[in-house]
Amino acid sequence: MTFNLTILGSGSATPILNRHPTAQVVAIEGDYFLIDCGEGTQYRLMENHLRPGRLKYIFISHLHGDHYFGLVPLLSSLNLSGRTDDLWLFGPRGLWEIITTQFRYSDTKLNYPLHFQETDPHQPTQLLDHPNVRVETIPLQHRIDCTGFLFREKNRKRKLIAEKLPADLPVAFYRHLKDGNDVLDDLGQVLYRAEDYTIPAPPARSYAFCSDTRYHEAMFDQIRGVDLLYHEASFLDDMEALSEKYFHSTARQAALTAVQAEVGRLMIGHFSSRYKTTDEFLVQARSVFPETVLAVEGETTEV
Numbered sequence: 001m002t003f004n005l006t007i008l009g010s011g012s013a014t015p016i017l018n019r020h021p022t023a024q025v026v027a028i029e030g031d032y033f034l035i036d037c038g039e040g041t042q043y044r045l046m047e048n049h050l051r052p053g054r055l056k057y058i059f060i061s062h063l064h065g066d067h068y069f070g071l072v073p074l075l076s077s078l079n080l081s082g083r084t085d086d087l088w089l090f091g092p093r094g095l096w097e098i099i100t101t102q103f104r105y106s107d108t109k110l111n112y113p114l115h116f117q118e119t120d121p122h123q124p125t126q127l128l129d130h131p132n133v134r135v136e137t138i139p140l141q142h143r144i145d146c147t148g149f150l151f152r153e154k155n156r157k158r159k160l161i162a163e164k165l166p167a168d169l170p171v172a173f174y175r176h177l178k179d180g181n182d183v184l185d186d187l188g189q190v191l192y193r194a195e196d197y198t199i200p201a202p203p204a205r206s207y208a209f210c211s212d213t214r215y216h217e218a219m220f221d222q223i224r225g226v227d228l229l230y231h232e233a234s235f236l237d238d239m240e241a242l243s244e245k246y247f248h249s250t251a252r253q254a255a256l257t258a259v260q261a262e263v264g265r266l267m268i269g270h271f272s273s274r275y276k277t278t279d280e281f282l283v284q285a286r287s288v289f290p291e292t293v294l295a296v297e298g299e300t301t302e303v
Helices: 041-047 071-080 095-105 172-178 217-223 237-245 251-260 279-286
Strands: 003-009 023-028 031-037 055-059 087-091 114-118 126-129 133-139 147-153 190-192 206-210 228-232 265-269 292-294 300-302
Touching: 003 041, 023 041, 023 147, 031 041, 041 071, 071 095, 087 095, 087 126, 095 114, 133 206, 133 217, 147 217, 206 217, 217 251, 228 251, 237 251, 251 265, 251 279, 265 279, 279 292
Parallel strands: 031 055, 055 087, 087 114, 206 228, 228 265, 265 292
Antiparallel strands: 003 023, 003 300, 023 031, 126 133, 133 147, 147 206
16 A cells, blocks of 8 residues: 655745755645645646646645645645545644635635644644544644554555465455455355465554654653654754744754664754755764654655
8 A cells, every 4th residue: 555755845934945845745645635835835746747646635734834834825726626525624722723814814715625624732642534544633732733643554455465265255255354354154164265365464554753843752652663753953063052932843853863762764854044055954863863864855755
């Protein structure tokens, strides 16, 4: 099953020409989940050949502009393009008021249903029970209420061993075998054992998005063991005091989080515009957690 992440923006609040504000797309079996929507996100979607019309779910972490200033333009463009499909929006208290106020004064009436659910910044809460994945909030520690998002793939069905399947095996039995159930005859005798004709499904995968936040030990247990962790790394060690003041993290602190939470891989982003290059971010993070990569705009990573 497809489960990948495309980075649309890796920068922070102050604009810089070669970076864009936070936005990324999780793609799961054809459904697009947009996480944050900084200014210009709809252009970044088009540049990366991700059709905005395929968005089904949007998650906004907090109400600092570099994480949501692109939302109203995106919603408006979807309306102008003739969208009629439902769209689900998850975000903090106040977001719905911001959107409806702008639409009221621009006399915008959406032609598609937009469903809003307010997030709880204080405790983990399940937001979505999708056929393929569950999504829950991760309470973060920032200057204002802020949540991360945890995507956990549901357990997949076992895989059929095509070359072992009898030619006369009814197709209706495939589902039983993939569910791990033996096929029985009318007397309850085993006709086909699931373990003979299937192999276990790959382990369920998981992705955690954590931006913006200070080094925050309280979230370690919730994200423990995730396959891929995206963690903000706004600053290097030389600005650790500034990072603490503004409730952000350094590259080294992001890596310490990855170590303490025993994650598989770490991706760092949300780089401050004070830094014109990002090479040193990777150096400092990898000195603590070698399985670290940079969030590179336009790149897609398999979870």
